[in-house]
Amino acid sequence: MSLMPTGNDTVIIGIGEYQVGSMPMASIGLGSCVGLVIHDRKMGIGALVHIMLPSSQGKTDRLGKYADTAIDVLIKELTRNGSSPTNLIAKIAGGSAMFKTFSGNLNIGERNVEVIRKLLKDQSIPIKGEDVGGCVGRTIFYYPKENGKLVIKKGDGTLGEI
């Protein structure tokens, strides 16, 4: 089904999931969701989370699903793995608006990005790369061992890297 340039060792991070480590990680077909990478520049490890909504509203069962709980748990897990907060940087991709006319909360992608930016700022984690917004889907591949390279394949057929 999907482009898999890395082989079988790539961990796919589904909606609301996260992973910490040094193996390649990917998220398939981000729309209004945001793929957030927090990368440790010194250790060559990092984390990828597939965030769906800005706020957990007190829920604690799916930490990766919401921006607030996701950022907390990523920092906690990275610290537990030996990361120093001063070595952490972030990259974000996704947050698009695929639909214009349906009822519902159609600017959820934009809200996700806004909240993630603010929470990262509160934690003093700089955003070193981003590819957000627009009305296009994105599949992302994160390579912790290659300086935290993030490869982005878009629904319009373009391929990029941040």
Added chain:
Amino acid sequence: MLSANVSMSVPEIKVIDISEIYKYVGDEIAALVLFQVNGEVKQGGFLLLYVAKSSVIRLTNAMLGLTETNRELDEMDESALLEVGNIMVSAFLDGTAELLNIIMLPSPPQLVIDMPHAAIESIIASQDSVDIDEVVLFKTELLSDAHNIQSSIFLFPNHPMLEDIIRRLEELLNPPT
């Protein structure tokens, strides 16, 4: 319109955790015609006609009377796709109305040519989805041998619509005596 029969398979019904949706709908670009459905309760969920990208040109060529397959999609293709969406989805809803005696009315269609997973996760997120951890997927395959077209219809009912469907299915299986 296609001068060929199109057959519709019996729906496959699955309950999928949101973290596993990518296993069922991926990031291969496809044409997606989307409808919001309204039932007896408003906003019953979403219906989606999926046409694999490789089939899109064959499908619209058959409708528009064209033969060139190596061409870009234009406005005529888009309007043909919306039309196919209307017809297929109406047929699907007629089927469910007959079987389950449940009325579902589609909204005007919206066409997206992009990654199916991206479209579907955006729909789920746009609903009040803090409490949504699973989606129910009804999938029907559409087959037209004459044109070798691969297509499916997905129904994502929301909670009230799903309860309505389940109640009517139970009544079908255990008719009140």
